Amino acid sequence: MSASELVFPPGATRRDWMADGILAVSLSLVVIAVPFVWLGGTQEPDPRVVGVSLAMLLPLTLRRHAPLLMLALVSVAGALHLVLLDVPSPSLIAVPIVAYSVARWVPGHASRSVLVIGTFASLLGPMRWFENTTSGNPSVDVLSWGACLGAVLTPYAIGRRAREVAESRGAEVRIAEERYRLLLAEREQQGRLAEASARAVIARELHDIVAHSLSVMIVQAEGGRAAAARNPDVAAEALDTIAETGREALHEMRRIVGVLRAGPEAGERPTYAPTPTLEDIPELVARTSDRARLVVHGEPGNVPPALALTIYRVVQEALTNFLKHAGASAHATVSLSYGPQHITIDVQDDGEGVEDPTDGGGNGLRGMYERVASMGGSLRAGPRTSSPRFRVLAPLPAPPPSPPPTHRRS
Template sequence: MVGRMWEWLRGKTPLVDAFLAAPLVFFSLPGFLSGAYGMSFVQYAVVTVGLLLPLVLRRTFPRTVFAVIALVSCVQWLADVVPLPANIALFMGLYTVTAGFTLRWGIAAALVVETGAVMSTYSYSREFGDGRSSFVMLTVMIAGVWLLGLHMRTRRAYLRSLEERAERLERERDAEVKMAMAAERAGIARELHDVVAHNVSVIVVQADGASYAIEHDVDRAKQALEAISTTGRYALGEMRRLLGVLREDDDAGAYAPQPGVAELDDLVGQVRASGLPVTFEVAGTPPDLSQGRQLTVFRIVQEALTNTLKHGGPRVSATVRLDYRWDAVEIKVDDDGRGAAAADDGRGHGLMGMRERAAVYGGTVRAAPRAGGGFEVQARIPTGENE
């Protein structure tokens, strides 16, 4: 309820300003009733209304209101009218201009009021005696109001800077979230490409073999169909694991672990079962690799073998070699197939995905035809966290 009232009042600036000027009307009432200050009721009312009425628009048109009040005060001085309680409106106008505008405007407003103090002191000291004490008091009041307005202007500027900083941080956070989402989508796209491209290639090879052997060798056709079934189930499991990441409300528990270097034997066995002879060699002692690096090694080998299945041609064989060094894992996958002579439809993302995976860990990938035929993929994945 209080919050709604405050929001409503913030939109009714003239009403609030009128409320804040009400005490000056109250202080001016005795002059209306007693006819003090040596003025008639009409004269007193005209000067008081001329000084107080503009305050209703004090924050809507600050400089205009201050100029009007200063002009009325000047006419009041020229008409030899003594200072009234309503002349406090000058101080309210001074505060508003100083708090709401630049330092130059604040200084200009203070000089205008100080000029009025000098004029009134000079004029009325002849009637009331020595006016030095009055002048000092007025100057102190002017300085106090000016400093208060300056403080409020500085505070408001500080609060605005905090709000702008909060908005900027919020925009930066949103941008970082979008970048993270884009990176996650790119990572999922790479994973889906690796899973689908490899397993579908194996399924296609096995299906071609089954269709050829079904009339001549039923047992081999059955083996090919069993390999298709196994590969399809594995691909489904991998895709469910990847798509499960996108389920925001799925709290069913951990998904199957991502493959690593330990699963390379199964990968090679799967490729061999599809009809591609593969030699798998390991040199050195495997270091303690992070899961991300292990997945990168696995996917690079998988993609290289998939390309051999797709583009190597008939009677092709491949060799996979892992060389564990003290600072990196070196991967080499080559084949004796058609190499650069293989047709390229221009829609593959495998080599790009391998390079992107390796670059995450500061690694490199080189893929090119071999001299004398075939194709070769070489990759180096640093094992140090600072590389």
């Protein structure tokens, strides 16, 4: 804490200034006017009493804005009181107020200065005022000193306790504010993570839709162009496949974009198209190429929609890579094995591998890894041993079988 903050502690408001000023003026008027009224106005106020009283009470206006300055001014006025007056005056009411104010508003060891000054004043005051009224009785002297010292120590202890309580409450408020800021930061972080996760999911969906559809359309267009001259019927069939694939891709993209656009402020509800299921995989393989075939082992059973979508997208991405990289004469086999513990996706091709300028830089494989990992499975994708032929193998945990229905006897 700087010296300026020690002398002038921050926090005094205009209302505090007004309250302290009213207190100082009110006490000054009471201390000066009460003896005059009490004597019935027959005796003029002593100028020395009036001056000392004003000097001791008016500095109370600074008790919250500058308590140490108030202590210094009141100490000087108290010294004048000892010199000029041989009896205690009502203005000594300022002593406990000063002791409390310094203890309450001055931090650290600096507040103990009021104890040092108050201790000396408690010894000197009785010696000055009661030296002619006591008969040298030690008990009376000790009692006088104890009373004066208690007028300093008791308000000081009350003031320090009030300061400790205020600091404790302030610490609790700061802790609560910090906890609230951390909570807001955590919520904001969770919102960003949720947003990033949503963006990743949408990016995977768009990549799977666009990449597969465009790959099928490119392959069909190239095949149709090659067959247009010698077999127009094959070219027309290829164009039909291109149109159907384009319509399906556009439909799915509209579904995703519709979900993104719709919100509370949009005033409309999005239209949700059915997501692909296991029943759509045979059509996917057939539409991809006549060089791809599907082999299914076992029965799928009750597969959850999220797992079915993952299987569909992995097969779709594997066939997309087959169309891009395997070559025009390659063939692919998609094997789906439904077992009690695992559902295995195995896509193999016999291609030699070609460079594709439309390659997505590995986003498709990364999307497959993320999808399979989210379902608790694992994925291996790469060339087979000592061969450029490519294989995608993804075992996924199978859902537990549904319990048989129980019939209650009526």
